[in-house]
Amino acid sequence: MHSLLDTRQQWTLAAGAxxxxxxxxxxxxxxxxxxxxxxxxxxxEMLDRAWSSRDEESFRRQVESFRENRGHGADxxxxxxxxxxxxxxxxxxxxxxxxxEKRAAQFRVIQFYDSRLNTAGVSAWDWGRAISITRMAMQxxxxxxxxxxxxxxxxxxxxxxxxxxxxxxxxxxIIGRQYWSEEFDEDGALEQFSLIEHLFERPxxxxxLMRWEEESIALPFELEREG
Numbered sequence: 663m664h665s666l667l668d669t670r671q672q673w674t675l676a677a678g679a680x681x682x683x684x685x686x687x688x689x690x691x692x693x694x695x696x697x698x699x700x701x702x703x704x705x706x707e708m709l710d711r712a713w714s715s716r717d718e719e720s721f722r723r724q725v726e727s728f729r730e731n732r733g734h735g736a737d738x739x740x741x742x743x744x745x746x747x748x749x750x751x752x753x754x755x756x757x758x759x760x761x762x763e764k765r766a767a768q769f770r771v772i773q774f775y776d777s778r779l780n781t782a783g784v785s786a787w788d789w790g791r792a793i794s795i796t797r798m799a800m801q802x803x804x805x806x807x808x809x810x811x812x813x814x815x816x817x818x819x820x821x822x823x824x825x826x827x828x829x830x831x832x833x834x835x836i837i838g839r840q841y842w843s844e845e846f847d848e849d850g851a852l853e854q855f856s857l858i859e860h861l862f863e864r865p866x867x868x869x870x871l872m873r874w875e876e877e878s879i880a881l882p883f884e885l886e887r888e889g
Contacts, residue, residue, distance in 0.1 A: 667692050670878040671811065674818040676828075676868035678793030680835060680857055685798075689868045695801050705798045713795060721804040725796065725813055733788035734842050742772050742783060764844035771841045779834060782824035786831050787838025789817045789824075815883045822879045828869040832858045 667675070675682070675693055685705070687693040695701045715721040727733065745753050753773055760766040793814045800810035825831040836854045843850065861867045 668878075669872075669876060670815065670818075670881070672868070673872045673876045673879055674793060674811075674814045675797060676872045677790055677818050677821050677831070678797055678814070679861055679868050680832070681791055681794035682797065683861070684857060689871075690866065693797055695798060702802060706802055709795065709799060709802075709804070715795075715799065715804060718804050721799050725792075725805070728788060728792040728817070729813070731785070731788070733785075734838055735783055735785035735788045738768075738772065738784045738838065738841050741769060742776060745769065745772055745776070767844050767846040768841050770846040771837065774846070775837045775840075779837065780825070780830070782834065784834050784838030784841060785824060786821060786834035787836075787842065789821050790831070790835050792817045812883050815879070818879050822874070822876070827874050829862070832861070832869075 675689065678693075679689060682693045683689070685701075685708075686698060687695060687701075688697070691697050695705055709715040709721070713721075713724055715724050745756075748756060753769075757766050757769045757773065760769065796805060796810050796814050796817075799805050800807055805813075821831060825834060836858060839857075840846070840851060840854050843854070861869045864870065
């Protein structure tokens with residue numbers, strides 16, 4: 663791992679590993695985008711296209727959205743609560759009556775995976791991505807380094823408190839991604855899970871190098887908030 667990053671920073675980046683590694687960045691290099699030729703331009707384009715973040719101000723709005731839990735996790739929780747008051751037959755009738763196929767697929771995801779999730783649901787999907795894009799945004803000047811790390815530490819604390827292990831976190835993340843993709847079929851599920859297989863199998867994976875029970879994640883941190 664990058665020698666300039668402490669254990670807390672390494673654990674935090676490990677929590678953002680899925681998206682960071684999907685962008686061909688390496689944990690051993692601290693997920694440094696400048697080590698890959700042309701990657702800075704690609705990250706800038708991705709943040710604009712996927713997150714409508716083009717500068718410091720627009721990225722800060724995205725950070726506040728994550729902090730206030732205005733993401734897919736909140737939508738998932740609302741849909742999950744709706745299904746929770748129905749028995750299986752009622753759920754089938756309700757989902758079968760949804761005209762929008764994408765919305766129906768989202769409810770199928772919840773119905774199928776509900777028992778595999780704890781009360782935090784798929785917040786892992788929002789918080790893990792928050793760390794990922796903040797790491798990248800910090801390097802292209804969209805957020806001050808000190809503030810960026812403080813925000814990422816906040817997301818890391820939420821993750822560690824809400825889940826009990828890398829596998830539990832990863833499962834919630836991938837279910838959240840499937841809910842976001844608005845697809846529910848075997849091929850789609852296999853594609854989602856393929857994103858995390860290498861993080862469990864590779865000896866140099868951050869999830870095999872960093873213990874889940876890292877005490878430094880719980881330490882206080884200073885976070886500047888908008889006044």
